[in-house]
Amino acid sequence: MPRHPVMRIGAHTSTAGGVYRAAEEAVALGCNTLQIFTRSPRMWRGAAPPVRDVARLRELRTEHDLTPLVVHGNYLTNLAAADPDVRGKSMRSFRLEIENARAVEADYLVIHPGSAKGRPVGEAVEGLAAALVEAQQGFEWGSLRLLLENTAGGGAALGRSFEELTMLRAAIELQEADVPLGYCLDTAHCFEAGYDVSTVSGLRETVREMERHIGAENVPVIHANDSKTPLGSHRDRHESIGKGYIGADAFERILRHPKLRRKAFILETPTDEAGSHQPNVDRLRALAPGRKNQSSRPPSRPARIRK
Numbered sequence: 001m002p003r004h005p006v007m008r009i010g011a012h013t014s015t016a017g018g019v020y021r022a023a024e025e026a027v028a029l030g031c032n033t034l035q036i037f038t039r040s041p042r043m044w045r046g047a048a049p050p051v052r053d054v055a056r057l058r059e060l061r062t063e064h065d066l067t068p069l070v071v072h073g074n075y076l077t078n079l080a081a082a083d084p085d086v087r088g089k090s091m092r093s094f095r096l097e098i099e100n101a102r103a104v105e106a107d108y109l110v111i112h113p114g115s116a117k118g119r120p121v122g123e124a125v126e127g128l129a130a131a132l133v134e135a136q137q138g139f140e141w142g143s144l145r146l147l148l149e150n151t152a153g154g155g156a157a158l159g160r161s162f163e164e165l166t167m168l169r170a171a172i173e174l175q176e177a178d179v180p181l182g183y184c185l186d187t188a189h190c191f192e193a194g195y196d197v198s199t200v201s202g203l204r205e206t207v208r209e210m211e212r213h214i215g216a217e218n219v220p221v222i223h224a225n226d227s228k229t230p231l232g233s234h235r236d237r238h239e240s241i242g243k244g245y246i247g248a249d250a251f252e253r254i255l256r257h258p259k260l261r262r263k264a265f266i267l268e269t270p271t272d273e274a275g276s277h278q279p280n281v282d283r284l285r286a287l288a289p290g291r292k293n294q295s296s297r298p299p300s301r302p303a304r305i306r307k
């Protein structure tokens with residue numbers, strides 16, 4: 001292993017026009033990892049991406065060392081739902097999600113645990129585990145890994161704490177199904193849920209808690225988002241890096257933290273007037289350690305993309 005492994009910095013890019021377009025955008029931004037939706041995140045239906053688009057995506061990933069590829073799940077899916085109709089739809093939706101993620105050769109599929117909506121947390125967690133396990137029956141995970149994302153904990157949202165994420169994992173393991181499970185940490189959600197990653201001591205405590213409950217090795221992906229709402233607000237509003245309550249200094253510490261710096265950092269921040277992630281990508285790169293990262297910044301013109 002090289003002494004200074006390459007930092008992985010990327011953004012959630014658009015698949016409008018084909019899944020490979022997201023990779024083209026990532027390359028133009030100077031990213032070496034990316035996150036995508038494989039279908040509309042606010043619709044139940046969605047088709048598998050065409051094979052030729054996937055082939056082009058594969059080519060671009062190889063050519064530009066774009067890894068990992070992260071797929072973010074649909075927002076409607078709530079595997080913890082008590083309502084049989086929503087539960088059934090969510091199971092079909094989740095099945096489609098994992099099939100699509102596999103089809104695009106993604107490394108990770110990130111999902112939100114869902115909402116307890118009026119049920120006690122323990123019951124909702126059990127319901128979620130049962131629905132998840134049933135929905136993936138017969139599915140070959142291959143190298144794809146499922147990541148549960150922590151949430152801001154608004155309303156009845158599950159996954160607001162590391163303890164709750166552990167509960168989910170334990171409930172899934174109880175089903176004795178072979179689901180390759182890890183976690184994705186969102187910095188804004190951490191902060192909004194009450195983990196103060198904005199200060200030196202708060203970050204130290206958060207990482208300690210993460211280690212104790214879920215293990216740093218089980219967190220391959222970090223969503224790097226600043227927060228528009230204050231500590232413990234439970235209101236999920238992403239802000240550009242350095243412009244929110246978390247702040248640039250905190251992101252510098254997060255990017256340089258020995259337990260975090262080898263993770264894939266993915267931006268889900270607001271785009272600029274031109275719809276570009278470039279300002280936030282540049283900001284993260286500037287805060288990241290190592291001269292190599294600074295010099296690998298892209299030219300201001302988009303990188304040439306072979307058609």
Ligand SMILES: [Zn+2]
Nearest residue numbers: 072110112149
């Ligand atoms: Zn998310």
Ligand SMILES: [Zn+2]
Nearest residue numbers: 149186223268
């Ligand atoms: Zn996120």
